[in-house]
Amino acid sequence: MTAASPFLPAVPAAPASRIPRVLTIAGSDPSGGAGIQADLKSIAAHGGYGMAAITALTAQNTRGVSAIHVPPADFLTAQLDAVSADIRIDAVKIGMLGDAAVIDAVRTWLAKVRPAIVVLDPVMVATSGDRLLQAPAESALQELLPYADLITPNLAELAILLNEPVAGNWAAALEQGKRLAAGTGTTVLVKGGHLDGDGAAGGAGEHGDGCPDALVNTCGVLARDVIVVPGERVRTSNSHGTGCSLSAAMATVQARVGDWEAALREVKPWLEGALRTSADLDVGSGNGPVHHFHHVQQQTAHHGTGAGGGELHRVPAAGEFARGLRETAAADLEAIYGLDFITALADGSLPEKDFAYYLGQDALYLNGYSRVLSRAAAIAPTEAEQLFWTRSAQNCLSVEAELHRTWLRGRTAERTLGPVTKSYVDHLLAASVTGSYGVLIAAVLPCFWLYAEVGQALHNRFLAAGAPESHPYAAWLRTYADPEFADATRQAIAHTDTAARAASPGERDAMTVAFRQSARYEVDFFDAPRVHA
Known part of the structure; x- marks a missing residue:
């Protein structure tokens, strides 16, 4: 009677397989901190198998974006068709989309394939302040929003999507999230990371150093219209790729647990740790990347574990x-x-x-x-x-x-x-x-x-x-x-x-x-x- 438990097979890592297969559709960051590079790290950090279809090539580093090249949209379609024709996709994360033709290609593919989980990070403004999506493509992006199960804009992007001023406090951000959710029929993740201490506190019951996030919904996907998950604000200049990393992690964990609230409660502490330990990477002279694998640390004699070797601390795989x-x-x-x-x-x-x-x-x-x-x-x-x-x-x-x-x-x-x-x-x-x-x-x-x-x-x-x-x-x-x-x-x-x-x-x-x-x-x-x- 010591054979494997008959109850263990019911703890899968994803509905279709033990390892979630997650496709990121996004731009490339040669410095490794954002875009598909950040997405693939986030997917791996949460036990997923990452795949990528590249929408744009950028010339950027921790100090900013200097050039963007958008390949033909039909080549993106060829990438998407090649992956979906061979591999069952558990979740899709969408990031930078370049121009209207690229957005249309993604929307057409989504309508055909109908992935079970779609997380859309409407990448329009980089952390550095650079505009990554030009105005002519914004109306095409609006048509893509209803295809998503979760939208994860930063506050500047949330304002652009609503054609409103940027929210100055948490209460205003939540109201904008409600309007976007109502207009798209899609759950919106409102993020408090770009608010200052007082702004984050305003209307949320958080202390000045709080950094809340909220799942806002009006279409019955969640049991409540607004679910606020509090968090601690991490003071760091290394936040390059934070939005990419969060959205890719949410897609991966959602494919495993099937619950947006549970996914956010798992991802948020991980991201806080990634920000807190970002300085350990010592990458670049500007806005550096987060530490995606901070939870997998090889402790060596150099770190005080002695000559006997290292001890591996990592998050267990699902099950x-x-x-x-x-x-x-x-x-x-x-x-x-x-x-x-x-x-x-x-x-x-x-x-x-x-x-x-x-x-x-x-x-x-x-x-x-x-x-x-x-x-x-x-x-x-x-x-x-x-x-x-x-x-x-x-x-x-x-x-x-x-x-x-x-x-x-x-x-x-x-x-x-x-x-x-x-x-x-x-x-x-x-x-x-x-x-x-x-x-x-x-x-x-x-x-x-x-x-x-x-x-x-x-x-x-x-x-x-x-x-x-x-x-x-x-x-x-x-x-x-x-x-x-x-x-x-x-x-x-x-x-x-x-x-x-x-x-x-x-x-x-x-x-x-x-x-x-x-x-x-x-x-x-x-x-x-x-x-x-």
Whole structure:
């Protein structure tokens, strides 16, 4: 029973494949900080496979753009057709488009191919202030906007798209975002990075050094019209390619998680780190690039790790952390399957008093477990996760509790917490007060995962024996092989894996420890009836 978990395949990196295939349609920056060069770095930094169709060639460096060459639009069409004819594309990021003919070529291709995810960064004004899209092409760009699922303008570009003055504060920026979303039927990412400290604070409830971003929507794509994600302003002169990097990262993460809010909450801390460590690159004498791979740092003796070599700190690939947890639980599952309680439960020979003790403790455990799940719902970073943990808490108190009440009605069962149950609940409550969402859901995960695997294994044995109606525990065996419980388990695994990707290395270590402790308690919990007897 230590084979790969049947629940792990439900943690894919993208709907079509394990690695999101992301096509960037943008201009080239020979200095490497913006354009397709920045896009490809961002895609790789978030676990994607990057592809590029080049719309324009620029002569630029960290001090500005000195020349732009736009190849014929039909050559761009040839690039796009060549890629889409051979490779399934999970997401498209669109950046600099050069002129009206290029924009028309992209719009025609989008109408034909219909990619699942399109992020449009309407590159019109560079960070340096250079105008990258001439006025005659602006009307063509307006026609392209409705083809996007997410538009990511900077404040100057947002104003140009609306033919309005540039917003001077956060409240005004949000109002412009609402107007653009309403006019295009598309979600708009309003970015506060170009506001000064006071401007960022205005109307947003942020302190002077805040740097909020907001997903603004009016067409039902999000559960709320405006979702503000706060952030810390990073004071640096190295912001070349920030918009390119953000939009490419959003396309990649959205292809993996399928939730714009979750994508922004994962990408925003990464971009803050990329800005914070940008000086480490020491590139150019002007507005330098961000550090796309700051989260992948080779620690060498030069950095104080000693002569023994380096330590690699990186963000796990999608599903990698979950697979690691499953490996740590393999021994615990083996121990569970070897318990007399499980063997007797499977063949129906388990004394009723032992099963009654087990269910009585389980009912008491679920009461505490539901409180911990409610805490997870309260601190979850996205609405989807809040709803999932809330439903799970309710399920503990209704469906599963009803099974226990039915079984225990008229039977003698222990009504006080046994030592194992108390220790397990105390462990979960301790995890719930750490303040870490990742540690908390890692702690609650074994009650989903190990329970589901054990329940499925016992159910398979039950079916192999002909599923006799005379089996005294048939109802329990059927309940824990329920498809809805299996689906909930997959969701819990996926949420934990996503939290680990957004966590620091130290927090991931703490998540692993919390998971392993809970897995060990699962073994003890199944064995508690024997010890109690």
